[in-house]
Amino acid sequence: MGDYRHARDIPDIDFLAAVEEAIRRRPNIPATRWDVERVLGGLESDPTFTVVGDVPGVPSKVVLAKARRLIRRGLLDGCECGCRGDFLVTARGVELLRPSAEIVI
Secondary structure (H helix, E strand, C coil), X not given: CCCCXXXXXXXXXXXXXXXXXXXXXXXXXXXXXXXXXXXXXXXXXXXXXXCCCCECCECXXXXXXXXXXXXXXXXXXXCCCCCCCCEEEXXXXXXXXXXXXXXXX
């Protein structure tokens, strides 16, 4: 699905949606960086974490760089050091994901 070479190649909305999808797939825990990589790569979840290594087209370093940018902008919470990540979309990030409820007539 993805062919991401730089953080800028992943649209903010796609990354935030991937975090929310990862959480939906494994409720009650924040999204790990591996979960987000799999969603962005179009792969099923791996609840046992038996799959190790980069998802084709979705390098870990690119995912971490994108997460770092979104955390700095207040759209994502989590750790950017390279550990699990434990990502959650912030209220500000949710606003960006949700279309405006206002209807202009």
